[in-house]
Structure formats: C-alpha cells, structure tokens
Amino acid sequence: MKRYVILLxxxxxxxxxxxxxxxxxxxxxxxxxxxxxxxxxxxxxVRFDVGGNTNRSEWDWGQTGKRWRIxxxxxxxxxxxxxxxxxxxxxxxxxxxxxxxxxNIWLDLAxxxxxxxxxxxxxxxxxxxxxxxxxxKGFAKNYSIxxxxxxxxxxxxxxELALQHADHGLPLRRVNVSCNYTEIDFTFNEPEERLAxxxxxxxxxxxxxxxxxxxxxxxxxxxxxxxxxxxxxRWEAWLQxxxxxxxxxxxxxxxxxxxxxxxxxxxxxxxxxxETEGVSLTPRTEGRIFTYNMFIGARYSCPNYTGMxxxxxxxxxxxxxxxxxxxxxxxxxxxxxxxxxxVQ
Numbered sequence: 001m002k003r004y005v006i007l008l009x010x011x012x013x014x015x016x017x018x019x020x021x022x023x024x025x026x027x028x029x030x031x032x033x034x035x036x037x038x039x040x041x042x043x044x045x046v047r048f049d050v051g052g053n054t055n056r057s058e059w060d061w062g063q064t065g066k067r068w069r070i071x072x073x074x075x076x077x078x079x080x081x082x083x084x085x086x087x088x089x090x091x092x093x094x095x096x097x098x099x100x101x102x103x104n105i106w107l108d109l110a111x112x113x114x115x116x117x118x119x120x121x122x123x124x125x126x127x128x129x130x131x132x133x134x135x136x137k138g139f140a141k142n143y144s145i146x147x148x149x150x151x152x153x154x155x156x157x158x159x160e161l162a163l164q165h166a167d168h169g170l171p172l173r174r175v176n177v178s179c180n181y182t183e184i185d186f187t188f189n190e191p192e193e194r195l196a197x198x199x200x201x202x203x204x205x206x207x208x209x210x211x212x213x214x215x216x217x218x219x220x221x222x223x224x225x226x227x228x229x230x231x232x233x234r235w236e237a238w239l240q241x242x243x244x245x246x247x248x249x250x251x252x253x254x255x256x257x258x259x260x261x262x263x264x265x266x267x268x269x270x271x272x273x274x275e276t277e278g279v280s281l282t283p284r285t286e287g288r289i290f291t292y293n294m295f296i297g298a299r300y301s302c303p304n305y306t307g308m309x310x311x312x313x314x315x316x317x318x319x320x321x322x323x324x325x326x327x328x329x330x331x332x333x334x335x336x337x338x339x340x341x342x343v344q
Contacts, residue, residue: 025085
C-alpha cells in the first residue's frame with residue numbers, strides 16, 4: 001500500500017509540474033510560415049483565375065482557330081495542419097508539420113457546346129516539415145527551411161478532349177505526366193507579421209525520384225511511345241520574391257509576388273489539326289526552360305483573425321513559359337493574363 005501511495009504522489013507531482021510549464025505547441029494548429037507565396041506556380045491555396053491565354057488546336061475543343069482564348073482556372077488547395085508550435089519558451093524557434101494537397105482544374109467555360117474540362121492536375125504530399133528561426137534583427141525578421149520528403153503529382157486530360165483526340169486520330173491521345181519527388185526550400189523573412197511591411201525571398205529545389213529523369217510516360221494504348229524520349233533531367237529550381245505593404249487601418253495591403261522557375265521541358269511533338277488539313281506534328285526536343293509567374297494586387301486580412309483562409313487577395317496574374325498544365329508542357333510559348341482571386 002505504501003508503495004502505491006508513493007507512486008501516486010510522484011504521478012501527481014509530475015502532472016502538476018507539467019501543467020505549470022507553458023504549452024509550446026499543439027495538434028492541428030495553423031502555422032503562418034511554410035505556406036505558399038502568391039506567385040507559386042502550384043500553390044496550396046484556393047485560387048480562381050479567368051482571363052486570356054495562348055490558344056492551340058490541341059486544347060481548343062471548339063476549334064475556334066483564335067490565337068487567344070478566354071479560359072478559367074481553379075486551384076483547390078490546402079495545407080492541412082498536423083502539429084505546430086514553438087520549440088523554446090522564448091519563441092525563437094518553431095516547427096510546423098503539415099500535409100499540402102491541391103487539385104488544379106482548367107475549364108473552357110467559353111465553349112458554348114460542352115464547356116469541357118481541359119486538364120486536371122493533382123498533387124499530394126506526406127507530411128512536410130518547416131523549421132523557423134526568428135531573428136528579429138532589423139530587416140532580418142526570420143528564416144525558415146521546409147522539407148517535403150515525398151510528394152506525388154498526377155495529371156489527367158479532360159474526357160472531351162481525350163475522345164476528340166481519338167476521333168481525329170492524333171498520334172498522342174494522352175500523355176501520362178506522373179511522378180514522385182522531394183522538395184526543399186529556404187525562405188528569408190517569412191511574412192508572419194501579416195499586417196506589417198515585409199520583403200520575402202525564397203529559393204527552392206525539386207528532385208524527381210525516377211533515376212532516369214522520367215516525368216511522364218506514354219502507354220501504347222494512348223499513343224506512339226516512340227515519339228518521346230524522356231531526358232535525364234531530374235530537377236527543378238526556383239526563386240521567389242514577395243512584397244506586402246503596411247496594412248491600412250481597415251486591413252488592406254498592397255501585394256506583389258514573382259517566381260522565376262527553371263524546369264524540365266517535355267520533348268514529345270506539338271499536335272495541331274483541323275477539318276481540312278488533318279493532323280500535323282511539330283517536333284520538340286527534351287531540354288530545360290525558364291518560366292515566369294507574377295501576381296500583383298491588393299489584400300484584405302480579416303480583423304482579429306490570422307488563421308487559415310484569413311486573407312483575401314485580388315489582382316492580376318501574368319505567366320510566360322511552357323504550358324504548366326498536364327501533358328501540354330511540351331508547348332514552350334504559353335502566356336496568360338488573368339484576373340485572379342486567392343484565398344489564403
């Protein structure tokens with residue numbers, strides 16, 4: 001009996017001491033660092049775009065023949081919080097664990113007959129980890145490192161286009177762009193102080209798990225595999241800069257964000273077709289290409305709330321580079337000018 005009393009006293013003492021310590025972190029807590037910037041090419045946010053983009057017959061279901069086409073793009077993304085908190089009582093060091101996922105949907109709502117889905121890209125990750133060190137020394141507010149050990153991407157052309165490609169005898173009806181990869185980035189000046197002026201810089205690296213550098217494959221039932229020779233180029237790298245102005249008393253800020261990315265360029269041929277001339281192929285070679293993605297606009301932050309979906313951004317998004325969607329990444333001169341809404 002005496003032994004059990006001693007054990008009970010020890011247990012109560014440990015419990016009381018644990019309660020006296022400040023709580024450093026917790027489960028399912030949102031962290032304001034390690035999040036997508038406004039110029040991320042594939043963000044983990046909710047984004048809606050409508051505007052003009054370069055048009056080609058391979059994704060022009062109605063065969064309008066126009067150089068530019070009004071399309072709609074939607075990103076349904078979220079960075080699900082798993083755990084976050086401070087590692088020290090002074091708050092200098094923090095850690096967040098989260099699970100980012102997104103679906104990027106390209107819709108041709110201007111097509112009056114069927115309004116087809118042109119392409120859908122899916123991305124999901126096992127838990128990613130972000131470590132932050134808060135410096136608070138003048139201009140240098142903090143730096144962070146984010147590691148996502150495993151991410152997966154899978155893309156799917158829309159059914160209407162896939163059927164159309166088959167009906168017209170395109171040699172590549174579907175290219176399966178699918179890969180597993182690791183991603184790491186370093187950020188200087190995470191915009192944790194949501195209403196303060198901030199200059200944020202980020203550099204990142206992506207490494208494809210496939211040792212041969214294959215980002216895609218062509219199934220013989222979907223086309224002629226000999227038309228492509230995947231290149232041994234396993235990486236992507238990017239630089240980002242983002243600026244946010246001091247907030248007004250009503251919570252409005254000016255925001256601007258730019259990403260420059262160097263990535264693999266797909267080498268299977270571009271396909272064009274029309275009713276009179278039939279199908280033509282423009283050869284393309286594997287290689288690398290720079291892409292440029294820019295957002296400029298205004299932000300409203302919800303008062304007295306800094307959690308998930310607390311920021312509403314409206315502006316213009318400009319893009320130049322290869323087509324960033326699905327199997328159309330072999331098209332190297334793709335441009336977008338979109339009105340854009342981003343909810344973070």
